[in-house]
Amino acid sequence: MGVAVVLALVVIGSVTFHLLSPWWWTPIASNWHYIDNTIIITFWITGAVFAAVVLFMAYCLFRFRHREGHRAAYEPENKRLEWWLAIGTGIGVAAMLAPGLVVWKQFVTVPADAATVEIVGQQWQWSFRLPGADGQLGATDVTLVSPENPLGLDPKDARGQDDIIIQGDQLHLLLDKPVKVLLRSLDVVHDFYVPEFRAKMDMIPGNVTYYWFTPTRTGTFEALCAELCSTGHTFMRGGVVVEPESEYRAWLQQQKTFAQLTAAARDQARN
Amino acid sequence: MVDVPSDATVPLSTAEVEDVELYHPRSWVTKYVFSQDAKIIAIQYSLTALAIGLVALVLSWLMRLQLGFPGLVSFIDPERYYQLITMHGMIMVIYLLTALFLGGFGNYLIPLMLGARDMVFPYVNMLSYWIYLLAVLVLVAGFFVPGGTTGAGWTLYPPQAILANTPGQPWGIIVMLVSLILFIIGFTMGGLNYVVTVLQGRTRGMTLMRMPLTIWGIFTATVMALLAFPALFVAAVMMLLDRLIGTSFFMPSIVALGEQLPYRGGSPILFQHLFWFFGHPEVYIVALPAFGIVSDLISTHARKNIFGYRMMVWALVAIGALSFVVWAHHMYVSGMHPSFGFFFATTTLIIAIPTAIKVYNWVLTLWRGDIHFTLPMLFALGFIVTFVNGGLTGLFLGNVVVDVPLSDTMFVVAHFHMVMGVAPILVIFGAIYHWYPKVTGRMLDTTLGKLHFWITFLGAYLIFFPMHYIGLMGVPRRYHEIGDMAFVPASTATLNGFITVVALIVGAAQLIFVFNLAWSLRRGQPAGGNPWRATTLEWQTPETPPAHGNWGKTLPVVYRWAYDYSVPGAAEDFLPQNQPPDPATA
Numbered sequence: 006m007g008v009a010v011v012l013a014l015v016v017i018g019s020v021t022f023h024l025l026s027p028w029w030w031t032p033i034a035s036n037w038h039y040i041d042n043t044i045i046i047t048f049w050i051t052g053a054v055f056a057a058v059v060l061f062m063a064y065c066l067f068r069f070r071h072r073e074g075h076r077a078a079y080e081p082e083n084k085r086l087e088w089w090l091a092i093g094t095g096i097g098v099a100a101m102l103a104p105g106l107v108v109w110k111q112f113v114t115v116p117a118d119a120a121t122v123e124i125v126g127q128q129w130q131w132s133f134r135l136p137g138a139d140g141q142l143g144a145t146d147v148t149l150v151s152p153e154n155p156l157g158l159d160p161k162d163a164r165g166q167d168d169i170i171i172q173g174d175q176l177h178l179l180l181d182k183p184v185k186v187l188l189r190s191l192d193v194v195h196d197f198y199v200p201e202f203r204a205k206m207d208m209i210p211g212n213v214t215y216y217w218f219t220p221t222r223t224g225t226f227e228a229l230c231a232e233l234c235s236t237g238h239t240f241m242r243g244g245v246v247v248e249p250e251s252e253y254r255a256w257l258q259q260q261k262t263f264a265q266l267t268a269a270a271r272d273q274a275r276n
Numbered sequence: 277m278v279d280v281p282s283d284a285t286v287p288l289s290t291a292e293v294e295d296v297e298l299y300h301p302r303s304w305v306t307k308y309v310f311s312q313d314a315k316i317i318a319i320q321y322s323l324t325a326l327a328i329g330l331v332a333l334v335l336s337w338l339m340r341l342q343l344g345f346p347g348l349v350s351f352i353d354p355e356r357y358y359q360l361i362t363m364h365g366m367i368m369v370i371y372l373l374t375a376l377f378l379g380g381f382g383n384y385l386i387p388l389m390l391g392a393r394d395m396v397f398p399y400v401n402m403l404s405y406w407i408y409l410l411a412v413l414v415l416v417a418g419f420f421v422p423g424g425t426t427g428a429g430w431t432l433y434p435p436q437a438i439l440a441n442t443p444g445q446p447w448g449i450i451v452m453l454v455s456l457i458l459f460i461i462g463f464t465m466g467g468l469n470y471v472v473t474v475l476q477g478r479t480r481g482m483t484l485m486r487m488p489l490t491i492w493g494i495f496t497a498t499v500m501a502l503l504a505f506p507a508l509f510v511a512a513v514m515m516l517l518d519r520l521i522g523t524s525f526f527m528p529s530i531v532a533l534g535e536q537l538p539y540r541g542g543s544p545i546l547f548q549h550l551f552w553f554f555g556h557p558e559v560y561i562v563a564l565p566a567f568g569i570v571s572d573l574i575s576t577h578a579r580k581n582i583f584g585y586r587m588m589v590w591a592l593v594a595i596g597a598l599s600f601v602v603w604a605h606h607m608y609v610s611g612m613h614p615s616f617g618f619f620f621a622t623t624t625l626i627i628a629i630p631t632a633i634k635v636y637n638w639v640l641t642l643w644r645g646d647i648h649f650t651l652p653m654l655f656a657l658g659f660i661v662t663f664v665n666g667g668l669t670g671l672f673l674g675n676v677v678v679d680v681p682l683s684d685t686m687f688v689v690a691h692f693h694m695v696m697g698v699a700p701i702l703v704i705f706g707a708i709y710h711w712y713p714k715v716t717g718r719m720l721d722t723t724l725g726k727l728h729f730w731i732t733f734l735g736a737y738l739i740f741f742p743m744h745y746i747g748l749m750g751v752p753r754r755y756h757e758i759g760d761m762a763f764v765p766a767s768t769a770t771l772n773g774f775i776t777v778v779a780l781i782v783g784a785a786q787l788i789f790v791f792n793l794a795w796s797l798r799r800g801q802p803a804g805g806n807p808w809r810a811t812t813l814e815w816q817t818p819e820t821p822p823a824h825g826n827w828g829k830t831l832p833v834v835y836r837w838a839y840d841y842s843v844p845g846a847a848e849d850f851l852p853q854n855q856p857p858d859p860a861t862a
Contacts, residue, residue: 008657019665026745028745028765028767030748031763040678040680043675043677044672044678055668058635058664059661062639062661065642066647066649069642069647070647071647077644077646077842077849078580078644079843080580080644081583081584082583082584082585082587087633087637091632091633094632098625098671101625101671101675102622105676106618106622109617109677110618112614112677113615127531128441128533146529147529147530148529148536150531150536192435192439192533193439193530194435194544196609198684200681200749200763204680205609205680205684207609207610209545210435210530211542211544212545226762227762227763229752231609231685231752232684233754234436235358235427235436235441236427236441238754239755239756239757239759
């Protein structure tokens with residue numbers, strides 16, 4: 006009896022908490038509101054199932070609690086009921102999976118007009134690289150990394166000379182322009198994660214991974230590392246600034262290319 | 277009444293194998309220490325697992341203190357925090373849950389529930405426990421070696437796991453890997469025993485489709501473990517080689533804190549595949565015995581046959597098989613080929629169907645039952661609530677694109693604690709309250725048990741339910757403090773403090789349970805042979821606790837399935853499996 010009441014209260018409490026919770030996702034700043042929608046669908050379906058199962062259970066506990074002289078029914082199987090429940094569950098699952106797979110298809114299909122940005126993770130900082138005037142990123146190799154060449158660009162690759170390199174600063178992105186983010190790590194697994202963009206992907210040393218999104222809201226967003234990378238993991242923060250074209254261009258003007266940085270390093274070494 | 281699967285009228289086959297002579301211990305040491313009796317081995321496994329589990333509990337207290345009240349305990353710096361979470365996770369998943377369900381309940385219940393005198397290979401069974409104990413001791417040794425235990429996270433992802441700036445260097449990771457290798461060797465010895473005993477050691481009349489679901493759960497999980505653990509074994513050996521002699525199985529060229537390391541060409545993601553090829557079945561290796569046990573607890577204490585027995589068996593087998601083709605759902609954001617997402621999301625959500633069927637059948641077993649709110653029943657009910665909750669959030673994380681924002685956040689932590697932490701542990705408690713009378717001959721105290729249940733069940737729910745919402749905001753897991761995060765409201769600190777306080781209380785409540793175990797051993801109510809009036813064979817032994825060899829002179833003969841509760845026309849509301857059919861009603 007008491008158990009039935011408590012289980013009903015667990016359902017009521019959970020639903021109330023869900024509705025009143027001040028802890029909810031961040032306001033979205035990318036095109037991935039499809040993901041949010043799929044989460045909402047999933048919340049509705051799973052919430053209904055949770056409430057139905059637990060409330061039905063609470064009812065059974067109340068209705069069929071032991072009393073003197075009471076005896077349980079004997080019903081080993083009920084094929085029809087079992088199949089209907091299985092089919093119903095299948096439909097519910099399909100209702101969540103189908104939109105999920107459609108959105109996943111979008112998530113992994115990068116639009117042709119997307120800009121390219123490279124994000125490089127290393128313990129415990131983020132660096133960024135943008136293609137220069139030629140629109141292409143130069144080749145890289147981790148074995149080329151040195152204090153003068155922190156991202157390991159191949160100095161013999163002409164495409165890399167005009168690449169813009171940003172270290173110890175925020176990444177700027179152009180508002181409403183799809184961007185393909187190439188992800189590279191120099192040491193361990195990291196994950197560049199801005200909650201407002203919803204997207205994330207691990208960066209694996211030895212591989213280049215990617216994701217894409219379109220920033221849809223101006224502002225400065227905090228980037229976190231979402232894959233354990235030893236003691237500095239908690240503090241591996243970065244920032245992304247989304248801004249309209251004019252401000253973006255002004256920012257881009259001030260950035261240094263790989264060739265400029267190499268020359269500066271060479272000068273410094275000479276002095 | 278439809279198609280009764282008890283098939284009590286099938287003629288009994290003759291014994292295929294002669295009753296075998298058992299090894300008879302001659303001294304106290306061979307009887308209670310180096311024992312070959314599965315029941316003693318079961319108790320050894322269980323006590324060792326519970327002891328190391330208490331260590332994991334203390335570790336969780338420390339990490340919760342740090343998360344709830346950052347900086348309160350200055351001892352917990354990031355390095356120690358990562359050591360805490362790594363050891364907590366590893367102990368709970370492998371050294372507690374796997375060992376307790378298979379080594380503990382498996383050893384105790386397989387021979388007794390199947391009407392066997394012992395496991396088929398008692399000597400290997402004994403070795404299995406001692407190697408397990410060695411694995412635990414090596415694990416614990418990690419706390420005392422220079423640098424302490426590894427802090428690589430329980431997933432041990434390379435390159436991080438073996439690099440010099442990861443907490444617990446130089447020894448932690450070596451000790452961890454050696455301990456895992458030992459555990460797998462020990463488990464394989466036990467596991468082969470469980471499988472062969474189920475297949476070959478059943479008494480006359482105990483057909484596979486008359487086995488209690490507890491045995492089906494343990495059997496399926498053991499088969500899975502025998503197939504899954506080898507993947508972890510090779511991964512551990514390769515990582516050990518990478519660490520000790522500088523091979524490059526999992527290590528590509530990297531620059532660690534400004535220094536070029538000599539590794540070339542290895543694949544960190546290969547390790548992730550091997551780890552999760554083991555790691556996902558591992559979830560079900562823990563869950564399936566719990567599914568089986570909880571089915572029997574509900575049926576016995578609701579005095580009603582389990583609903584849809586055959587569907588329950590096939591669901592167990594289907595989940596076991598499917599769980600080998602879903603592993604990469606742990607790797608949706610790992611950078612593996614994106615097309616994998618379609619396949620693994622589909623298989624993952626399909627597995628929800630047999631799992632849901634199990635839940636329906638548990639609840640439908642309650643329908644028109646005669647429900648006794650005994651301690652095992654309470655814990656079984658608590659299990660259903662937490663398992664349904666945790667299972668449903670699995671539908672978020674299994675659905676590839678929904679996983680993208682939630683992956684690696686506290687949502688994941690909340691999900692897996694609910695579904696494979698709290699839920700199976702509630703079953704373990706229920707099972708201990710249920711079988712303790714058989715093991716010791718005495719009942720556990722009910723008042724203490726109810727206190728233990730309510731604090732544990734409601735407390736655990738209060739810990740993990742709100743935690744999902746911290747993750748939904750975007751707070752990553754494995755952060756030793758939230759610190760200053762622009763998008764996190766200040767109230768989150770209050771919530772984290774609340775969770776910590778509840779966690780401390782729930783942890784302390786486990787001492788009530790430990791006290792109850794010790795106190796009832798001498799002072800508990802005498803239980804008699806079958807206090808729950810249950811049908812399965814372990815309750816029909818001539819002596820309680822069962823003696824060496826279990827059955828006295830003659831083995832029991834089985835005439836019916838395990839769920840003849842409240843059979844119409846029967847005088848009692850249960851018919852033991854070894855009760856011959858009444859000619860009048862057959």
